[in-house]
Amino acid sequence: MPADPAVSGISAPSSFVIGPEAGDSHSHAAFPHVPKAIIKVSSRVRVTHAVGQGLNFFAIQVNFPNRTWAHGGPQRVSGKYQMNWGGLVSRGGGATDYREENPASDLQLMQNAGDAERSAPYTWVEGKDYELTIERGNQVTLPPGQYIFIGSGPTVSVSNARNMWEWKFTLRPADGHGPVQVSTLYDAADRISSFYIWNECGYGSCGKRQSARWSMPVYSTLDAPGKSVPAQVLTRF
Incomplete structure (x- = not known):
């Protein structure tokens, strides 16, 4: 997870491009001044170019006030099409968050789904619009037991019950024609404190004109859960 960018922006259009056509090399967009x-936060994405090697990831990232974060979106990984919805504890951002995982303590803050749900196959299509939505569900109690924090990490014995919130990621075609994929992770935080939108490359895909058009995100708050509010300003970083 990158560090927070400086809060200085311009009035945002209804959509924006991340990629060479934008005339800006930054791969991330932040939305200052949101509550x-x-x-709940949602945006539409149309991937216009992804490559068949390495990682292509087009995601919304949400940041929780307890130092955890999660990202969700469509991926093309070494030619394989899938989605991903998972998160970590921030320990400075970027590779540090992965390298310095501490499953025993991290499990008190967040619980990822198993890999079959966290990175499920999803055959998305370049040039087609998809809607990405992250929203809070019910508060649940996870009983004591044996848990894996994320991926192929170690199995950890958790001795206490954990009260956590469902955070659901949904990926669906914007036109309503095609599969809908839902994945859930659990977090002790009851709200999102900020969010980003980004394109990510890696493992041989960088510098190959990866590009996507995003709609300006809309969000709902604790005080007005039934009201969708469009973000007004974006900054690139």
Whole structure:
């Protein structure tokens, strides 16, 4: 997870491009001035170019006030099409968050789904619009037991019950024609404090004109859960 960018922006259009056509090399967009008590955020993406090697990831990232974060979106990984919805504890951002995982303590803050749900196959199509939504569900109690924090990490014995919130990621075609994929992770935080939108490359895909058009995100808050509010300003970083 990158560090927060400086809060200085321009009035945003209804959509924006991340990629060479934007005339800007930055791969991330932040949305300053949104409230810090968000329970739902959504955007549409149309991937216009992804490559058949390495990682291509087009995602919304949400940041929780307890130092955890999660990202969700369509991926093309070494030619394989899938989705991903998972998160970590921030320990400075970027590779550090992965390298310095501490499953025993991290499990008190967040619980990822198993890999079959977290990175499920999803055959998305370049040039087609998809809607990405992250929203809070019910508060649940996870009983004591044996848990894996994320991926192929170690199995950890958790001795206490954990009260956590469902955070659901949904990926669906914007036109309603095609599969809908839902994945859930659990977090002790009851709200989102900020969010980003980004394109990510890696493992041989960088510098190959990866590109996507995004709609300006809309969000709902704890105080007005039934009201969708469009973000007004974006900054690139």
